[in-house]
Amino acid sequence: DTEVTQTPKHLVMGMTNKKSLKCEQHMGHRAMYWYKQKAKKPPELMFVYSYEKLSINESVPSRFSPECPNSSLLNLHLHALQPEDSALYLCASSQDRSTGNTIYFGEGSWLTVV
């Protein structure tokens, strides 16, 4: 079983809605990530938090807003999304951002924008 927990598992939202995806890990990791994955494609990095500070913003649209309340929690706030934002959103964590540290993923949140 994964030690990275994501909620909800499935989310359907309208284009005018505001919703959030939540992620939690209890492995003492200090780096956390959000990835977006479209069908039959590899995951693409959206955001990285290292020691609770945003380290990378991969030019993601502002309708996605990450938040890291503490080292164990990572949220992704969603507002005014488009149908093309429908995808699997994967949260992940690693001990830190060293080359050899394994990145562990959660089960993902399936998002559908209608």
Next chain:
Amino acid sequence: AQKITQTQPGMFVQEKEAVTLDCTYDTSDQSYGLFWYKQPSSGEMIFLIYQGSYDEQNATEGRYSLNFQKARKSANLVISASQLGDSAMYFCAMRDGVGTALIFGKGTTLSVSS
């Protein structure tokens, strides 16, 4: 520029047979890490095995082994004694340098039949 190439879109194997999934990489860094992940249709990205660039021996984890050929820049995954539950998408991934993102290949879909 760093790059991961998986040339096999799909592979088919019978139960109990061994299978090799190919992965080649490109990086100018001397220090890097190579990873394999399994993604079933449920969406969870499951870590399988890791190989560091300075590791002299090939990594093994149960039925999984990584055939690391540094000079050829290849990191093939070998699954021994395939099981029906091995049917999934398999991604090869790499990190090079502290603080860099984990990049993925396009993936290989493995189908195991009885």
